Amino acid sequence: MGLALFDTHAHVQLSAFDADRDDTLARARIANVLGVLNVGIDVESSRAAASLAEHSDQCWATAGLHPHDADAWTGDLRAELRDIAGGPRVVAIGETGLDYYRDLTPRDMQATAFRGQIELSIDLGLPLVIHNRDATDDVLAILGDYVGVARPLLHCFGDSDDVASRAIEMGCVLGIGGTVTYPKSQALRDTVAGLPDGSFVLETDSPWLTPQCRRGKRNEPAYVVAVAEQVAELRGISVAALATTTTDAARNLFSIDAAEA
Ligand SMILES: [Zn+2]
Known part of the structure; x- marks a missing residue:
């Protein structure tokens, strides 16, 4: 299989896909998107992602609490995420991180929930999916x-070369998504052109951040093809070659056998 893309950040378990979840995954499969990681943003959506993954050999899941809801972080919530993370196809903790753009919860609470999930991921030997909006310095600190x-x-990496x-x-591994196709993202395109192979993976963030060519529509995992086309063009390689390096990087990060996706 030459072209096998992996969407490392989607939310197909959310209600935006209630009407056509199976069709959405079927369209992704037809587009050779053979792996979709559905990312949890709270306990309920993490459980939904884990359960979807158990019923679809195309899907994997994460368990996490989004920084928008960081004020919900408690020892009990940590225990629930830990329990979900024990599921057979749950391969990461998150999404966690810091969001200073919307600032929906106090920053000290965001930091506490972020550190708590970093430590949980280390305990479990799992990678960690990080959301960062206008908070790069504190995320890296x-x-x-x-x-x-x-x-x-x-x-959704969007920072400079530096x-x-x-x-x-x-x-860190960098997740490159639909923002790389936006007209205003020239600096990001320049950065992506020079990234080392193996240092980045592809994503959609479905249902959000629809690539430019489909702007205005709900995003879905099949559109990771548009991200792949843009990134392959920037790097002067074929989409098939890009699919190989990015899907290998995703399998490597999430410890998924090539036979599985
Ligand atoms: Zn997300």
């Missing part, structure tokens, strides 16, 4: 306390 032990994926190099040096 906190991750700096866990270099060599945490395995962070910076989802930050990319620092993050990769700290052991």
